Amino acid sequence: MSARIAIVVFPGSNCEYDALDAVNALGATAQFVWHSETSLDGFDGAVLPGGFAHGDYLRPGAIARFSPVMSAVQSFAQAGNPVLGICNGFQVLTEAGLLPGALQKNRGLTFISRSCTVSVTSTRSVLTRSAKLAQELSIPINHFSGSYTCDDATYEQLVARDQIVLRYRENPNGSRDDIAAVCNEVGNVVGLMPHPERAVSALLGSEDGRVLLDGFIAASQLVS
């Protein structure tokens, strides 16, 4: 049976259809879960898509982390299920404390929307498990607050525990140590600023997101 992936939708999410289509195209079964839901029962993995949840009011993710569904995401993650936050979803996961650090306004204060190259710096996460170490991927970014920030103690832990899973080849936004994606200690919760769901078709510029989403779907199947 194909993996069942929840696409968590907040008021203001805007990449949920891209995520749904990409996950379905890769052989899993995706389904929207509205932010007021309180359970992720029956799902094998969960994706928090990009957008501007709750208008990004206060800070990106600051209000979304208190949505009812986030308690379910928390216990879903604690149970070891794969959870992926893309762009705004990454911001929500850091605000919720499911991932370390924070995403700050880009250096230069510009909204950046273009393709960029990231390299795989760890394969221990559910997102990068099917990729090769040092593999370079061309994936679009599309954000205003994507500059990954954390204090020195957190950074040292990230390095020591191999939690930095993607780095930009050329830093677009001022992220600490070129960080584009991090995972939690276990490796089942991952957040990234690039949009792999927009890179699953050569017709649209790149298929490099496939290896990431394939890994995530395979990891979801393993847990179920």
Added chain:
Amino acid sequence: MTNYPIVVEVSLRSGIADPEGATIERALPALGFAGVANVRAGKAFRLSIEASSEAEALTQGQALADRLLSNPVIEQSTVRIENV
């Protein structure tokens, strides 16, 4: 119970890069403001809190500042009674 007018100020922790503050600082000399340094951008929130004492109002204000108004990972907050 009294309604206490509260101001919560949120700013980035020292050591955290502040691109907004830096941009403002760079703009000032062109406008003729010389010698301005250490510009840090932040946010202020005004609210009123019903409490039995000033101390209780401030405690509640700090609690909501820590839980919602700021992200303690990168920001710090101060709470004070607003002088009307």
